[in-house]
Amino acid sequence: DAMVIQNPRYQVTQFGKPVTLSCSQTLNHNVMYWYQQKSSQAPKLLFHYYDKDFNNEADTPDNFQSRRPNTSFCFLDIRSPGLGDAAMYLCATSRAPGGRETQYFGPGTRLLVL
Amino acid sequence: AQKVTQAQTEISVVEKEDVTLDCVYETRDTTYYLFWYKQPPSGELVFLIRRNSFDEQNEISGRYSWNFQKSTSSFNFTITASQVVDSAVYFCALSEAGDDMRFGAGTRLTVKP
Numbered sequence: 200d201a202m203v204i205q206n207p208r209y210q211v212t213q214f215g216k217p218v219t220l221s222c223s224q225t226l227n228h229n230v231m232y233w234y235q236q237k238s239s240q241a242p243k244l245l246f247h248y249y250d251k252d253f254n255n256e257a258d259t260p261d262n263f264q265s266r267r268p269n270t271s272f273c274f275l276d277i278r279s280p281g282l283g284d285a286a287m288y289l290c291a292t293s294r295a296p297g298g299r300e301t302q303y304f305g306p307g308t309r310l311l312v313l
Numbered sequence: 314a315q316k317v318t319q320a321q322t323e324i325s326v327v328e329k330e331d332v333t334l335d336c337v338y339e340t341r342d343t344t345y346y347l348f349w350y351k352q353p354p355s356g357e358l359v360f361l362i363r364r365n366s367f368d369e370q371n372e373i374s375g376r377y378s379w380n381f382q383k384s385t386s387s388f389n390f391t392i393t394a395s396q397v398v399d400s401a402v403y404f405c406a407l408s409e410a411g412d413d414m415r416f417g418a419g420t421r422l423t424v425k426p
Contacts, residue, residue, distance in 0.1 A: 241404060241416035242358070287356055298346050298408030299365065304358035 202226070203305035205290050211311045212280050220275040220308045222290030228303075230296050231273040233265060234289040236307075242289055248273060249296045277310075285312045315340045317407045317417035325423045326395050334390045334420045336405030342366075347381065347388045348406040348414065358404070364388065395424045 204223045212218040222231065230249050234242035246255045248267040262284070264276040277284055287307045293300040316339040326332045338347065349361040362372060364381050372379045376393045392399055402421045408414040 298410050301363050307356040
């Protein structure tokens with residue numbers, strides 16, 4: 200089955216220690232998104248890639264970076280995690296950018312910062 | 314700016330009851346898209362439906378049905394004969410033609426046996 204895969208499902212890191220979350224997809228979609236979801240809140244878009252073009256949301260902290268080495272993979276790097284960065288991180292894909300396209304989500308990575 | 318309101322924070326029903334989750338949206342665009350996603354305790358957001366602004370026809374899929382009414386800017390979701398497995402957080406979302414998807418705050422549905 201075509202899908203969006205996120206590894207690991209749970210990640211524990213230390214305050215200030217860089218961490219990388221990964222996402223891969225077998226849908227061959229052109230767009231990949233990263234969302235942050237804190238407890239009892241809606242997902243919040245951090246940034247997305249349309250092919251190799253990176254699109255950052257205006258209020259995404261500089262502490263968050265992303266890489267997309269190829270169509271299938273996208274990484275979220277948190278350079279110096281703070282306690283406030285503990286959250287669920289969701290990766291999603293869509294065939295094309297724009298509002299008409301449906302986004303398909305992975306299972307998420309739950310990040311704990313100690 | 315686009316906006317989605319899900320006024321019901323939490324709903325609790327007993328199995329086999331019908332339940333309706335409300336979604337009210339705001340947009341100035343004439344072309345827009347509405348979505349519903351389900352987020353079970355496992356965390357994955359599961360796509361349920363997409364509806365574009367030019368298609369007001371209601372949709373039924375098994376026990377799920379959606380009522381889209383442009384006159385009241387609502388896109389409500391009804392689960393008939395609810396089951397324990399329906400327990401989840403349900404998000405309504407809106408996107409305009411050239412913009413990203415914006416989620417409502419979500420409604421937590423608990424179905425008790």
